[in-house]
Amino acid sequence: MKEDKILITGGLGFIGLQTARLLVEQGHQVKLLDNLSPQIHGAVPDLSSLALLRHPLVEIVRGDVREPGVWARTLVDVSCVVHLAAETGTGQSMYEISRYTETNVGGTASLLDYLANHKHNVAKVVLASSRSVYGEGAYMCERCGLVYPPARSESMFRLRQWEPLCPKCRGTISATATPESAETTPASIYAATKLAQEHLIRIASQALGIPAVIFRFQNVYGEGQSLKNPYTGILSIFSNQLRQGQTINLYEDAQESRDFVHVSDVARAVVLGLLSEEGNGCTLNVGSGFPTSVARIALLLKERLGGETQMVVSGQYRFGDIRHGYADMSTIRAKLGFVPEVSLEQGLDRFVAWVRTQQVEPDRLNTATQELLARGLMEGHVESKTTTI
Ligand SMILES: NC(=O)c1ccc[n+]([C@@H]2O[C@H](COP(=O)([O-])OP(=O)(O)OC[C@H]3O[C@@H](n4cnc5c(N)ncnc54)[C@H](O)[C@@H]3O)[C@@H](O)[C@H]2O)c1
Numbered sequence: 184m185k186e187d188k189i190l191i192t193g194g195l196g197f198i199g200l201q202t203a204r205l206l207v208e209q210g211h212q213v214k215l216l217d218n219l220s221p222q223i224h225g226a227v228p229d230l231s232s233l234a235l236l237r238h239p240l241v242e243i244v245r246g247d248v249r250e251p252g253v254w255a256r257t258l259v260d261v262s263c264v265v266h267l268a269a270e271t272g273t274g275q276s277m278y279e280i281s282r283y284t285e286t287n288v289g290g291t292a293s294l295l296d297y298l299a300n301h302k303h304n305v306a307k308v309v310l311a312s313s314r315s316v317y318g319e320g321a322y323m324c325e326r327c328g329l330v331y332p333p334a335r336s337e338s339m340f341r342l343r344q345w346e347p348l349c350p351k352c353r354g355t356i357s358a359t360a361t362p363e364s365a366e367t368t369p370a371s372i373y374a375a376t377k378l379a380q381e382h383l384i385r386i387a388s389q390a391l392g393i394p395a396v397i398f399r400f401q402n403v404y405g406e407g408q409s410l411k412n413p414y415t416g417i418l419s420i421f422s423n424q425l426r427q428g429q430t431i432n433l434y435e436d437a438q439e440s441r442d443f444v445h446v447s448d449v450a451r452a453v454v455l456g457l458l459s460e461e462g463n464g465c466t467l468n469v470g471s472g473f474p475t476s477v478a479r480i481a482l483l484l485k486e487r488l489g490g491e492t493q494m495v496v497s498g499q500y501r502f503g504d505i506r507h508g509y510a511d512m513s514t515i516r517a518k519l520g521f522v523p524e525v526s527l528e529q530g531l532d533r534f535v536a537w538v539r540t541q542q543v544e545p546d547r548l549n550t551a552t553q554e555l556l557a558r559g560l561m562e563g564h565v566e567s568k569t570t571t572i
């Protein structure tokens with residue numbers, strides 16, 4: 184592949200900066216396009232502590248992926264695009280539908296419009312998609328085999344029937360690793376925009392003859408994740424609360440689980456996909472390959488951050504949340520030889536060491552929660568019999 188600059192949209196975000204760091208270490212020139220969204224970076228962004236941004240191989244362009252004019256300015260000397268810029272809050276996407284659609288779908292469309300209509304040297308596009316496109320993802324039923332349950336209904340939530348049921352026999356099922364071939368049934372507007380991005384990139388890539396790799400990230404965590412954004416990033420939210428001694432509210436019965444993957448592994452996967460030809464045309468999961476319950480992740484964090492914080496299993500829930508989900512990692516292993524390297528314990532040690540160097544951010548989770556409650560997108564009733572762990 185002819186090497187020129189690598190453009191990272193959303194390049195000043197959590198995954199963008201890690202990816203840029205890795206590329207620069209390997210001697211590549213990177214250009215970081217970002218609008219420094221106040222929700223992520225605060226009202227007055229302060230990038231002074233980021234030595235990477237002063238590296239001679241790094242260029243920063245402040246701009247918005249929604250403006251068509253931005254591409255002529257930034258793509259001029261670019262050979263590859265890593266498209267990360269997005270609005271990322273699942274709950275928030277349910278009531279800021281236009282904003283999510285304009286940035287995630289409109290921004291991608293605007294990039295592809297430029298590639299379709301102007302002379303350029305872009306020879307590869309990498310898209311950050313999300314495991315959310317699967318909805319609940321894959322489960323096993325003893326009677327029916329592999330099944331893909333639909334999003335949990337309101338009545339299931341109300342009955343505290345947290346576990347999805349088999350869509351064929353209504354029996355009990357257990358989560359299993361979700362492969363890329365799984366059905367896609369987005370349960371939130373955010374997930375729908377990520378799936379739309381995938382479709383746009385897949386179709387345009389074929390039509391324009393520009394190879395593309397689509398990554399579906401699981402829950403990415405690690406140093407550098409915005410501590411200001413109360414709309415996403417469960418570890419950042421919990422660590423803010425732990426440092427302020429505030430009660431942590433664990434939804435449902437706290438046994439819902441996620442696949443937590445460290446950001447350095449995610450950046451490594453992106454760079455492998457970008458620089459090798461093997462992933463071209465592929466959609467690849469990026470996760471740790473195993474589930475961890477929310478209760479366990481909260482306890483592991485508390486062990487590291489200490490403090491007197493109480494953890495309460497409240498029985499509250501949010502519509503659109505999935506119950507479980509973890510990645511089948513066999514395709515990315517076969518295509519790119521990628522295996523995650525950072526264990527959850529090591530990753531949490533690194534995250535906590537970094538958190539301790541950051542100022543404590545005011546906890547804005549309450550604002551985010553009130554926004555959901557006001558619109559009936561969350562159950563506000565806390566069970567009278569809460570459990571403290
Ligand atoms: N972090 C995760 O757990 C996770 C999981 C699955 C998928 N993803 C995807 O990975 C990508 C990166 O996520 P992240 O965790 O680094 O998020 P982030 O919020 O830290 O970074 C996104 C960056 O994009 C910028 N941005 C937002 N709107 C923009 C716009 N209109 N124009 C230009 N820049 C804009 C923001 O300022 C921010 O710096 C996103 O596409 C997200 O959907 C992330």
Ligand SMILES: [Zn+2]
Pocket residue numbers: 324325326327328349350351352353354
């Ligand atoms: Zn069944």
